[in-house]
Amino acid sequence: MTDQLDEALSREYEAGFVSDVESRTFDPGIDESVIRRISAMKEEPEWMLDWRLKAFEMWKTMPEPDWAHIDYADIDFQAISYYSAPKSMDDRPKSLDEVDPELLRTYEKLGIPLVEQQQLAGIAVDVVFDSVSVVTTFREKLKEKGVIFCPISDAIKEYPELVQKYLGTVVSQKDNFFAALNCAVFTDGSFVYIPKGTRCPMELSTYFRINELNTGQFERTLIIADEGSYVSYLEGCTAPQRDENQLHAAVVELVCLDNAEIKYSTVQNWYPGDENGVGGIYNFVTKRGICHDNAKISWTQVETGSAVTWKYPSCVLKGDNSVGEFYSVALTRGAQQADTGTKMIHLGKNTKSTIISKGISAGKSNNSYRGLVHMGKGSSGARNFTQCDSLLIGDKCGAHTFPYVESRNPTAIVEHEATTSKVSDDQMFLCQQRGLDPEKAVSMIVNGFCKEVFKELPMEFAVEAGKLLEISLEGSVG
Amino acid sequence: MSSWLAQAIDSAEKIEDWLSPKRAISLAKLKETPWPGRKTEAWKYTPINAIERAQLSEKTGTAAKASEIDNLNSIDLVFVDGLFSEEASTSELPEGLTISSLQHAQSWALESFNQTKPSKHFFGLVNDVLATQGCIIDVAANTTIEQPIRITNSFSEGAQAHTRAIVRIGESSKLTVIEQLEGDLASLNTFFAEYQISEKAHLEHYRLALQSGKALSVGGCHFNLNQASTLDSSLIGYGSQLSRVDMDVIHSAEHSNAKLNVIYLLDGKELFDLHSAIEHTKPNGVSEQNVRCIAADRANAIFNGRIHIHRDAQKILAQMNNRNLLMSPNAQINTKPELEIYADDVRCAHGATIAEIDEEAMFYLQSRGVSRSEAQIMLSFAFINELVDQMKNDAVAQWLRPMLRERFAQMEIR
Numbered sequence A: 001m002t003d004q005l006d007e008a009l010s011r012e013y014e015a016g017f018v019s020d021v022e023s024r025t026f027d028p029g030i031d032e033s034v035i036r037r038i039s040a041m042k043e044e045p046e047w048m049l050d051w052r053l054k055a056f057e058m059w060k061t062m063p064e065p066d067w068a069h070i071d072y073a074d075i076d077f078q079a080i081s082y083y084s085a086p087k088s089m090d091d092r093p094k095s096l097d098e099v100d101p102e103l104l105r106t107y108e109k110l111g112i113p114l115v116e117q118q119q120l121a122g123i124a125v126d127v128v129f130d131s132v133s134v135v136t137t138f139r140e141k142l143k144e145k146g147v148i149f150c151p152i153s154d155a156i157k158e159y160p161e162l163v164q165k166y167l168g169t170v171v172s173q174k175d176n177f178f179a180a181l182n183c184a185v186f187t188d189g190s191f192v193y194i195p196k197g198t199r200c201p202m203e204l205s206t207y208f209r210i211n212e213l214n215t216g217q218f219e220r221t222l223i224i225a226d227e228g229s230y231v232s233y234l235e236g237c238t239a240p241q242r243d244e245n246q247l248h249a250a251v252v253e254l255v256c257l258d259n260a261e262i263k264y265s266t267v268q269n270w271y272p273g274d275e276n277g278v279g280g281i282y283n284f285v286t287k288r289g290i291c292h293d294n295a296k297i298s299w300t301q302v303e304t305g306s307a308v309t310w311k312y313p314s315c316v317l318k319g320d321n322s323v324g325e326f327y328s329v330a331l332t333r334g335a336q337q338a339d340t341g342t343k344m345i346h347l348g349k350n351t352k353s354t355i356i357s358k359g360i361s362a363g364k365s366n367n368s369y370r371g372l373v374h375m376g377k378g379s380s381g382a383r384n385f386t387q388c389d390s391l392l393i394g395d396k397c398g399a400h401t402f403p404y405v406e407s408r409n410p411t412a413i414v415e416h417e418a419t420t421s422k423v424s425d426d427q428m429f430l431c432q433q434r435g436l437d438p439e440k441a442v443s444m445i446v447n448g449f450c451k452e453v454f455k456e457l458p459m460e461f462a463v464e465a466g467k468l469l470e471i472s473l474e475g476s477v478g
Numbered sequence B: 001m002s003s004w005l006a007q008a009i010d011s012a013e014k015i016e017d018w019l020s021p022k023r024a025i026s027l028a029k030l031k032e033t034p035w036p037g038r039k040t041e042a043w044k045y046t047p048i049n050a051i052e053r054a055q056l057s058e059k060t061g062t063a064a065k066a067s068e069i070d071n072l073n074s075i076d077l078v079f080v081d082g083l084f085s086e087e088a089s090t091s092e093l094p095e096g097l098t099i100s101s102l103q104h105a106q107s108w109a110l111e112s113f114n115q116t117k118p119s120k121h122f123f124g125l126v127n128d129v130l131a132t133q134g135c136i137i138d139v140a141a142n143t144t145i146e147q148p149i150r151i152t153n154s155f156s157e158g159a160q161a162h163t164r165a166i167v168r169i170g171e172s173s174k175l176t177v178i179e180q181l182e183g184d185l186a187s188l189n190t191f192f193a194e195y196q197i198s199e200k201a202h203l204e205h206y207r208l209a210l211q212s213g214k215a216l217s218v219g220g221c222h223f224n225l226n227q228a229s230t231l232d233s234s235l236i237g238y239g240s241q242l243s244r245v246d247m248d249v250i251h252s253a254e255h256s257n258a259k260l261n262v263i264y265l266l267d268g269k270e271l272f273d274l275h276s277a278i279e280h281t282k283p284n285g286v287s288e289q290n291v292r293c294i295a296a297d298r299a300n301a302i303f304n305g306r307i308h309i310h311r312d313a314q315k316i317l318a319q320m321n322n323r324n325l326l327m328s329p330n331a332q333i334n335t336k337p338e339l340e341i342y343a344d345d346v347r348c349a350h351g352a353t354i355a356e357i358d359e360e361a362m363f364y365l366q367s368r369g370v371s372r373s374e375a376q377i378m379l380s381f382a383f384i385n386e387l388v389d390q391m392k393n394d395a396v397a398q399w400l401r402p403m404l405r406e407r408f409a410q411m412e413i414r
Helices: A002-010 A032-041 A048-060 A099-107 A114-121 A139-144 A153-156 A160-166 A176-185 A425-433 A438-454 A457-472 B004-011 B020-032 B047-053 B107-112 B123-131 B359-367 B372-389 B394-413
Strands: A023-025 A084-086 A123-129 A132-136 A148-151 A192-193 A203-209 A220-225 A230-239 A245-248 A251-256 A263-269 A280-291 A296-303 A308-309 A312-318 A325-334 A337-340 A341-347 A352-362 A364-377 A384-392 A397-406 A412-422 B073-079 B099-103 B133-139 B150-156 B160-169 B175-184 B188-197 B201-211 B214-226 B230-238 B244-251 B257-266 B271-280 B286-295 B300-309 B315-325 B332-341 B347-355
Touching: A032 A048, A032 A176, A048 A176, A084 B300, A099 A203, A139 A148, A139 A341, A148 A153, A153 A160, A153 A192, A153 A220, A160 A220, A176 A251, A176 A280, A192 A203, A192 A230, A220 A230, A220 A263, A230 A457, A251 A263, A263 A280, A263 A457, A280 A296, A280 A325, A296 A308, A296 A337, A296 A438, A296 A457, A312 A325, A312 A352, A325 A337, A325 A364, A325 A438, A325 A457, A325 B214, A337 B123, A341 A352, A352 A364, A352 A397, A352 A438, A364 A384, A364 A412, A384 A397, A384 A438, A384 B332, A397 A412, A425 A438, A438 A457, B004 B020, B004 B047, B004 B123, B020 B123, B073 B099, B073 B133, B107 B160, B123 B160, B123 B188, B123 B214, B123 B244, B150 B160, B150 B188, B160 B175, B175 B188, B175 B214, B188 B201, B188 B244, B201 B214, B201 B244, B214 B230, B214 B257, B230 B244, B230 B271, B230 B394, B244 B257, B257 B271, B257 B300, B257 B372, B257 B394, B271 B286, B271 B315, B286 B300, B286 B332, B286 B372, B300 B315, B300 B347, B315 B332, B315 B372, B332 B347, B359 B372, B372 B394
Parallel strands: A123 A203, A192 A220, A203 A230, A220 A251, A230 A263, A245 A280, A251 A280, A263 A296, A280 A308, A280 A312, A296 A325, A308 A337, A312 A341, A325 A352, A337 A364, A341 A364, A352 A384, A364 A397, A384 A412, B073 B150, B133 B160, B150 B175, B160 B188, B175 B201, B188 B214, B201 B230, B214 B244, B230 B257, B244 B271, B257 B286, B271 B300, B286 B315, B300 B332, B315 B347
Antiparallel strands: A023 A084, A123 A132, A148 A192, A397 B332, A412 B347, B099 B133
């Protein structure tokens, strides 16, 4: 059985190829001129440049956070290139037919067909390749409904009043070290605006891919759901297999106005590095949403990739009766390290939050849940339920839980529970006794372990997530 | 650096005794540790600037003795303002028990000093370098000491006291120790106790941290569990301006078993902070921790409980249960039950809840003619009574019950 475990752990990263796309990449290093160049390249208005420079000033004074349960080599921020774009982007394609076929092939290899199948599935996709958004499908069709779905660099030019009003209101420039860096150098990302009372007619989705060597990806996503609207947004990501670590420091801001609902799902499959911890993506991500009255934000994440994950999708439940949800499956294997969780900040009356976190550690990996539930003074009648379960596969890995619970209001109710266990011999025995081989049995047990989270994912993603877990875990019987 | 700390370091440098080699290590460490503030993880919710502001002086032992516990029949070790009071203490000791002052050198005690208390505790380091008073307790092998040992600490206004207890329980022996801290006057004390529990030995431990009001109290108790040894510990805490207890339970051999029950009841502007760590370094250990807290008025209750299962410490059963009652809109509860696990074949769980007294239970009692205030006292008592019932020492439990009831009544009035 150990053989099977080894086999499972040494399984190769399927999205690890490099695409031969000609690119224009900045020389490594960061200073004011780099930020000016990025801003000029994007033809940004003056206020945007000022905003970036202000963030850069703040970033320079901030210390890199060291509180997370992760251990990684120091990042040399001067060795990273802060901008890389496929060359053929200089005259941006108007339609899919004009997109560099090499790019299209890249996405086909990843199983993200941008053409027909996607239309059948009815999902609008924004594709971000290295630093720029390559193509956004269904833009026109969405526009008919008043939905804006475009690269954020376009939004800055086309809808400056919306961007200016909301950018940085949820994750400010000085929020944290990596967010500040992102504010200064972000290159692209998605922008979504759902008008009042509109139910977005299709799922919106973004795929991120890091291709160039020694580049960092800093994308920024801003989603605004106006009063009474609804949107479901999916995010996926991959990167080539390289020996160097690459930095990914994204920021996602969600603004959920009165009675609106945002459902944000992520399947994160950045290159995790090899089993000895060489290479892989450093994933330092800040994601946060703000809920106004009766609004609801639901984060669902399946984290299987990245050498280091540092990610805490959060909800600020500012409005009365607002709801925050967090469903997470984090799988680490090899030498991966994940420190992930959520923050639920209850400020309004009768706010509710649910946290379901499932951590699976295998190999020599470390998997931590870190969360905060804060019941503010005004959170009368608020309610939180948290459940964190960890599953250990093998005796070289670690599973950790660091939940912070703070209550300032007696009528608020907080419940937190956490368990740690392994795939039990009894479960294995039962499955095998019914004729399942050990491989299938583990896969089934793990799937069952994650079921509460998977059922929150949109169908296409649930299938992808299930497959991802299977690839990583097949046969890994402890 | 804080001026208080500068002064402490200054006086520590003058201390010269048999513990000096150990003190020097701690002093070096203390000098390079920054003064804990809001950004220091272990002091995130617990401000300590009151120490800075406190008017402290050397005291000669004028404080009133700590209160008696009826029917306890204990061996008393009385410390007043951090000074050992020989006349108030018990001098006759049963066979197999040796107690000596911290001023008398003992080689095993030197070895044992700081063996269980980790150097991460800031005020532990302060105690290391400043504690010249205290006791060394040694129980021979195969001895059951029927009489509990009671170490009492009381303080007068402005006193500053640093005391230390080093305890060793021999193989297959049994001992009960009650640590009692009392007083509500503005004073500062650090009291740290270290326990070596040998093979198959058993320790029944109570820490009655009953200081209140303006008292500044930072201390700890640290246990090292050897092969098949057991620990049964109960901590009762009232809050004060600053009350902090650091607790470490180290399972350093197999088949050890630890049970930790904690109750703290806070009122007024009181603060109580418990940081506990349970370290399972070897397989087949069991630990169970129950923490119950009630915070009323403007109190601040802090709990940071950690269970750490080391690599290859398989077959561990560890449970932590933390329940909190928040009684007032101005009180706060901050809790963080942590798990850090590096072995796969273990069963670990923790749970934490925060809520107010169940309104339905209140309604039920009131519908039976019980007044609202009496109902609240009853339900508060019910919340913690389970843990009082589990105390093995009847005298302590008997003594506590009316006191706790009175405390609940006070909480209710506001």
